Amino acid sequence: MDDTALANLLADDLDAAFEVLVRAHVDRCHAIALRVLGSHHDAEEVAQDALVRAYRALGAYPPERIRELRLRPWLATIVVNLCRNRRRRTIPPSTPLAALVEAGAEPRAAAAGSPDATAQRHDARHRLGALLAALPERYRVPVVLRHVDDLSYTELALVLGRPEGTLKAQVHRGLAMLRAAAQAEGLEELIA
Amino acid sequence: MNERLALTSLATPAPAHLADDILVEVGLADRMAPLETAIGTLWVAWNGCGVAAVDLAEDGPAAAVRHTATCGRRTLVADVLPAALARPIRRRLAGDRSARIPLDLRGHTDFELAVWAKALEIPFGEVRPYGWIAAEIGRPKAVRAVGTALGHNPVPLVVPCHRVVRTDGTIGQYSLGGPGNKRAILVAEGLDPDGLESAARRGERLIGSDTTRIVCWPTCRHARRVSGAHRVPFRSLRDAQTRGYRACRVCRPSAVELAA
Numbered sequence: 193m194d195d196t197a198l199a200n201l202l203a204d205d206l207d208a209a210f211e212v213l214v215r216a217h218v219d220r221c222h223a224i225a226l227r228v229l230g231s232h233h234d235a236e237e238v239a240q241d242a243l244v245r246a247y248r249a250l251g252a253y254p255p256e257r258i259r260e261l262r263l264r265p266w267l268a269t270i271v272v273n274l275c276r277n278r279r280r281r282t283i284p285p286s287t288p289l290a291a292l293v294e295a296g297a298e299p300r301a302a303a304a305g306s307p308d309a310t311a312q313r314h315d316a317r318h319r320l321g322a323l324l325a326a327l328p329e330r331y332r333v334p335v336v337l338r339h340v341d342d343l344s345y346t347e348l349a350l351v352l353g354r355p356e357g358t359l360k361a362q363v364h365r366g367l368a369m370l371r372a373a374a375q376a377e378g379l380e381e382l383i384a
Numbered sequence: 385m386n387e388r389l390a391l392t393s394l395a396t397p398a399p400a401h402l403a404d405d406i407l408v409e410v411g412l413a414d415r416m417a418p419l420e421t422a423i424g425t426l427w428v429a430w431n432g433c434g435v436a437a438v439d440l441a442e443d444g445p446a447a448a449v450r451h452t453a454t455c456g457r458r459t460l461v462a463d464v465l466p467a468a469l470a471r472p473i474r475r476r477l478a479g480d481r482s483a484r485i486p487l488d489l490r491g492h493t494d495f496e497l498a499v500w501a502k503a504l505e506i507p508f509g510e511v512r513p514y515g516w517i518a519a520e521i522g523r524p525k526a527v528r529a530v531g532t533a534l535g536h537n538p539v540p541l542v543v544p545c546h547r548v549v550r551t552d553g554t555i556g557q558y559s560l561g562g563p564g565n566k567r568a569i570l571v572a573e574g575l576d577p578d579g580l581e582s583a584a585r586r587g588e589r590l591i592g593s594d595t596t597r598i599v600c601w602p603t604c605r606h607a608r609r610v611s612g613a614h615r616v617p618f619r620s621l622r623d624a625q626t627r628g629y630r631a632c633r634v635c636r637p638s639a640v641e642l643a644a
Contacts, residue, residue: 222399317393317396320390324391
């Protein structure tokens with residue numbers, strides 16, 4: 193079901209349609225929060241809080257307003273705002289990226305014998321996630337929305353309230369920083 | 385763009401329980417978990433709005449099916465009742481009326497809510513007749529409807545409908561496992577149901593004190609304090625008032641119509 197049809201269902205009967213919204217969007221809400229915050233525990237709390245707030249907001253909106261909602265960027269906005277509040281309350285958990293790059297972190301030696309491809313992929317994803325979480329917030333949030341969540345730049349502009357040109361530059365710069373960090377980490381197989 | 389491919393791999397799925405957690409939190413689905421009590425295993429259903437049901441059952445899945453049939457929401461069986469609910473429920477069952485238990489009573493009528501709220505005022509170890517609730521909520525003729533509302537109480541024990549007895553003084557029906565269970569719960573609260581019923585049969589519906597000239601429901605803590613020599617039983621409030629007694633301000637005996 194596309195989001196326009198879903199918005200119409202929500203406008204007609206919120207309680208009946210809300211489960212469809214949850215099942216369609218919970219993974220991406222969680223993924224945005226996880227990659228912005230870098231913590232599984234925080235990501236679960238933020239994703240749950242975001243969808244609970246979405247339910248309460250929808251309950252207060254008149255049906256015409258629900259029909260006009262662009263659900264993907266609207267939910268991303270709630271998640272990003274909750275992540276921002278949480279960051280403000282807590283000390284950033286990750287190593288500053290610049291320090292990591294300068295330290296020239298030792299690339300991991302390839303495992304001896306026949307490597308378990310799944311474990312290796314999982315490990316690479318874990319390290320890539322850590323690098324992303326260490327990116328300065330100004331770059332990290334647009335990179336996550338554009339490349340993890342696959343929002344368009346028009347949608348990014350709605351979520352972050354910045355001009356598209358600025359966002360393109362921030363994503364470009366963020367990817368360049370990630371690439372440099374990945375090379376330092378020996379992750380060229382994922383980011384070349 | 386290689387970067388894009390790699391970053392897409394970070395869009396990992398949420399934990400499987402998260403969608404259900406959200407639906408429970410907003411009150412579109414319920415969880416149900418066991419709580420061991422003196423009278424058996426209580427299955428407690430709850431969601432983000434509060435406790436929605438209490439059922440006496442050995443079997444969780446069966447209780448969940450019953451709950452879903454009653455409320456229309458999906459019910460997920462859980463292993464453990466959250467401490468934030470288990471703690472106040474245990475305190476309430478032990479007689480602590482100050483224990484705060486959030487309740488989800490959506491979909492019930494204002495009349496039912498008024499009846500249940502009034503039942504909550506009856507202290508541990510005391511009983512009141514249906515007619516008292518009807519009089520207190522300003523619907524003195526709605527005695528039968530009060531009985532029906534108590535029978536529909538989705539949270540027995542938490543809302544102590546077992547402390548409401550028939551207007552003729554007999555113990556009456558109970559939704560949670562029948563009248564036998566109601567007697568057992570009242571005994572556990574220190575009451576003597578057989579004694580109450582035989583006193584009612586003798587026409588002792590109210591108890592007065594000839595020193596204070598105050599008349600109470602028999603289980604009111606003030607009536608139970610009156611020593612044998614000063615206890616004066618009455619058939620009705622009118623009977624007591626014609627003898628110069630006034631109604632206790634704590635238990636507020638009402639002029640309920642008593643069947644013969």
